[in-house]
Amino acid sequence: TPLSLIRNFSIIAHIDHGKSTLADRMIQACGALTAREMTNQVLDNMDLERERGITIKAQTVRLLYPAKDGQTYVLNLMDTPGHVDFAYEVSRSLAACEGSLLVVDASQGVEAQTLANVYQAIDANHEIVPILNKVDLPAAEPERVKAQIEEVIGIPADDAVEISAKTGLNIEGVLEAVVTRLPPPQGDAEKPLQAMLIDSWYDPYLGVIVLVRVKEGRLRRGIKMRMMSSGAVHQIDQVGVFSPRMTPVDSIGPGEMGYINAAIKTVADCNVGDTITDDRRPAEKALAGFKPSIPVVWCGLFPVVADDFEKLRDSLAKLRLNDASFHYEAETSAALGFGFRCGFLGLLHLEIIQERLSREFDLDLIATAPSVVYNITMTNGTKEVLHNPADMPDLSQIDHIEEPWIKATIMVPDEYLGAVLTLCSERRGVQADLTYVGTRAMAVYRLPLNEVVFDFYDRLKSLTRGYASFDYQMDGYEESDLVRISILVNQEPVDALSFIAHRSASETRGRAICARLKDLIPRQLFKIAIQAAIGSKVIARETIGALSKDVTAKCYGGDISRKRKLLEKQKEGKKRMRQFGKVEIPQSAFLAALKMD
Ligand code: GDP
Numbered sequence: 001t002p003l004s005l006i007r008n009f010s011i012i013a014h015i016d017h018g019k020s021t022l023a024d025r026m027i028q029a030c031g032a033l034t035a036r037e038m039t040n041q042v043l044d045n046m047d048l049e050r051e052r053g054i055t056i057k058a059q060t061v062r063l064l065y066p067a068k069d070g071q072t073y074v075l076n077l078m079d080t081p082g083h084v085d086f087a088y089e090v091s092r093s094l095a096a097c098e099g100s101l102l103v104v105d106a107s108q109g110v111e112a113q114t115l116a117n118v119y120q121a122i123d124a125n126h127e128i129v130p131i132l133n134k135v136d137l138p139a140a141e142p143e144r145v146k147a148q149i150e151e152v153i154g155i156p157a158d159d160a161v162e163i164s165a166k167t168g169l170n171i172e173g174v175l176e177a178v179v180t181r182l183p184p185p186q187g188d189a190e191k192p193l194q195a196m197l198i199d200s201w202y203d204p205y206l207g208v209i210v211l212v213r214v215k216e217g218r219l220r221r222g223i224k225m226r227m228m229s230s231g232a233v234h235q236i237d238q239v240g241v242f243s244p245r246m247t248p249v250d251s252i253g254p255g256e257m258g259y260i261n262a263a264i265k266t267v268a269d270c271n272v273g274d275t276i277t278d279d280r281r282p283a284e285k286a287l288a289g290f291k292p293s294i295p296v297v298w299c300g301l302f303p304v305v306a307d308d309f310e311k312l313r314d315s316l317a318k319l320r321l322n323d324a325s326f327h328y329e330a331e332t333s334a335a336l337g338f339g340f341r342c343g344f345l346g347l348l349h350l351e352i353i354q355e356r357l358s359r360e361f362d363l364d365l366i367a368t369a370p371s372v373v374y375n376i377t378m379t380n381g382t383k384e385v386l387h388n389p390a391d392m393p394d395l396s397q398i399d400h401i402e403e404p405w406i407k408a409t410i411m412v413p414d415e416y417l418g419a420v421l422t423l424c425s426e427r428r429g430v431q432a433d434l435t436y437v438g439t440r441a442m443a444v445y446r447l448p449l450n451e452v453v454f455d456f457y458d459r460l461k462s463l464t465r466g467y468a469s470f471d472y473q474m475d476g477y478e479e480s481d482l483v484r485i486s487i488l489v490n491q492e493p494v495d496a497l498s499f500i501a502h503r504s505a506s507e508t509r510g511r512a513i514c515a516r517l518k519d520l521i522p523r524q525l526f527k528i529a530i531q532a533a534i535g536s537k538v539i540a541r542e543t544i545g546a547l548s549k550d551v552t553a554k555c556y557g558g559d560i561s562r563k564r565k566l567l568e569k570q571k572e573g574k575k576r577m578r579q580f581g582k583v584e585i586p587q588s589a590f591l592a593a594l595k596m597d
């Protein structure tokens, strides 16, 4: 295919504005799938994505579009996630394209992630075509939203394409805009190969699959490819495209996207953003990669059954292959044994990974309290990076601690603004800006990330009945009065429950956790003290009264089989408990205790 007949583009939007539905319609319009093969949201192919109705992974598909000018174009479409946690996926897909379709719900208008995504597209030098979706809704106000796009984003919206992805209205208009308004890719098939590694994942039948965008040269089946950053060399077994099913081809040329399958054993060989070249005729330079992702939230993941440790290691390696923004390293905990310290881009990301581990890999896990990354300066002048509260040095050795801050943009209908401002100031937020876009307020706040990771997003949603949108960027580190709160059960510290908080909030949180643990830990034969402490100073305390009798006591010895059954049951229950000194804590207590109200 000549370059002039290729278009590579992404669809960007705020969550729920209709990206995936539009992608489905375009796939359908190009006849890539029969009506029967077409399930809703073809590109959201992870179970979890369909259930939650969100896109987690950027997905790509190749379409053939016979345009009005009589030519048939090759369209490579990338659907991207909309949630803040997955902004990294967005930046990757943008690096592989020349243009973006900016989908805005005509009944909602511009939202926080519309802005975040469109600025990323502008940074990537994309040509942008605004699409007004959901014009079938009575509440749609295309003219007002066009004005808003011009005013807030500053891109022309006169010739925005008005569509309904749901009913299929004017999908043709979108396809024509793609071929007439977006630029074709550039590149030279004769030059040495340069292909960008965009994504990789593990296929149970084929092994490692790598998604690439060829920039220069030609990627052929059978050649030896070299990953420029790791230097690893592999023979390419298969080259193919997504149409949308995986379809082998002989080669892919400049400007094209596709996949390669090679016997790659080491997951570490596949670095997202790396440049792939031909080992026989290598390119002189690697392509400019994209920024590596930096995890902002860490937590420990431990197998409930210690024997699952190797399985967990193996599963994490496979997940990491598919999600370069996910990090992990081995960790041991006095309470929980062998496990991994894992880094995530946010809480939703954490939740998704945990759920994937349990569903796709059938693992039962205990997660410890999520923590942000702190910078510590010791009294002797050395500096430490801390992402595990259990590793926090004694306060007497610490000169000062810095915590990460974010700059958050919150857009919300006027009537909920008061509640949002209260929430932000409760979380130590500092207002940076407050403006209006029509009847929606746009509040910009600086907030400590620590106050946001736990439940800020959930609280914001419930306070505004789902109408607020939220986006954030990291915004440096600042010194802060932080303390570690340890939780002691029957005088034994439970490292997995310790957490770091601002001193002003420490007592309230310590008390809340003790109260919750009191309900979560079953009574035992002796009294149990539950304490929260800063250093050796106890700041909160609860007591669980002793159980008066053994469960089997009432059977006296009379009914042996009933007694055995009860003991059996007890044993079963114990498997899901963790022993702390003399006390057993149910697995479910760990997460539940850490949730804030
Ligand atoms: P995404 O999060 O941007 O991928 O959004 P989805 O494609 O998952 O769509 C979110 C919701 O909006 C779904 O319930 C869709 O059925 C609905 N939706 C998408 N496009 C339209 C449209 O044109 N009109 C109406 N009424 N609903 C739509």
Ligand code: MG
Pocket (backbone or CB within 6 Å): 019, 020, 021, 044, 053, 054, 055
């Ligand atoms: Mg989607």
